[in-house]
Amino acid sequence: MxxxxxxxxxxxxxxxxxxxxxxxxxxxxxxxxxxxxxxxxxxxxxxxxxxxxxxxxxxxxxxxxxxxxxxxxPPAELLAGRRREAEAAIREAEQGLADYAASSANRRVIWDITGRDEILMRVRDAIGRAERRVLLQLWQEDAPLLRDALAAAAGRGTEVIVVAYGDPDYPFARVYPHEPGADRITEEYGGRWVILSVDAAEIVAGIVSLGDESRAAWSQHPGLVMPITQQIAHDLYIAELLEAHRETLEATFGPGLVRLRERFGPPVGVGGPR
Structure with a gap:
């Protein structure tokens, strides 16, 4: 043999x-x-x-x-089958390795996105990849441009939780109104922003009220994903605490916890240092 x-x-x-x-x-x-x-x-x-x-x-x-x-x-059939299996495995490996390499690169990079339309497009794209949970903070003015992407995510079983400045009209989501509201925050900071966390693995965060000069970061970098996700989560904690213990909290910190805001007021606004 x-x-x-x-x-x-x-x-x-x-x-x-x-x-x-x-x-x-x-x-x-x-x-x-x-x-x-x-x-x-x-x-x-x-x-x-x-x-x-x-x-x-x-x-x-x-x-x-x-x-x-x-x-x-027969050997010809055996080898033809092996060739098909090998070619299929190579195609899968090519796609899988390309996706993995891109994902690995994204986990190391923080991308700078310029312009409101580009930022909101990136937000929609990220929402389209959501599988488990979307955490979002946004203003009423920007809500219509994200509605379809969020509704589609909710439709495929993704949990959608929103901290809203104003009424986004999202019946498919759990919506928590931010306190204080949009007018007060806009006055304090001079503009508005969007903050998104998808599956605690991808974020988009930045200013969207400056038109073509709007700036945001998009990343899967864990050093940015974790604190941005927790930023939204902490606003949700406050919303839940106010819902359950408003009278006690406002007796100590004022309406909408205003005394806390005065103590830790914004050192910068949308346009820079204030």
């Missing part, structure tokens, strides 16, 4: 026993398992398991008689 050919078959994912049994079948078939063991040199205790493995992989055939007789899949 040709040792070089056995090694070649092993490179095609045959075991040594499978290669020997397949070559024995090519030499003489149809043939019984006993004859295969004798011809191939594979022990009788192993030959039937080896034949079953070849049949399961489509490299051998068995008759339904007594005794059972075995034959090989």
């Amino acid at each position: 040709n040792p070089d050919l056995i090694r070649t078959l092993q490179r095609l994912d045959f075991t040594e026993y499978e290669a020997k049994v397949y070559l024995a079948l090519l030499e003489q078939a149809p043939v019984s398992g006993y004859a295969v063991a004798r011809q191939s040199g594979v022990p009788r205790s192993k030959v039937y398991g080896t034949l079953d493995g070849l049949i399961a992989r489509g490299a051998a055939l068995a008759s339904h008689g007594e005794p059972t007789l075995y034959a090989p899949l």
Whole structure:
């Protein structure tokens, strides 16, 4: 039996026993398992398991008689099948590795997005990739441009939670009104922003009230994703606390927790230092 050919078959994912049994079948078939063991040199205790493995992989055939007789899949068909499997695996690897490389690069980079339209387009794209949860903070003015993407996400089972400045009219989402409201925040900061976290794995955050001069960051970098996600989460904590304990909290910190805002007021506005 040709040792070089056995090694070649092993490179095609045959075991040594499978290669020997397949070559024995090519030499003489149809043939019984006993004859295969004798011809191939594979022990009788192993030959039937080896034949079953070849049949399961489509490299051998068995008759339904007594005794059972075995034959090989013709070499041309065997190699054509192996070629199809290899080509399919290469295509999958090409796509998978490209996606992984892109994802790996995105986890290391913070991208700078300029212009309100570009920023909101990036937000829609990210929402389209959401699988589990979308956390979003936005103004009423920008809500219509994200409505369809968010509704589609909710429709495929993604949880959509929004901290809103104004009424976004999102019946498909859990919406928490920010306190204080849009007018007060806009007055304090001089503009408005959008903050998005998708599956706690991807964020878009930035200013959207400066038209073509609007700026935002988009990233999967964990050093940015974690604090941005927690920023939205902490606004949700405050909203829940106010809903459950408003009277007690406002007795200490004033309406809408105004005394806390005065203490930790904005050092910068949308346009820069204030």
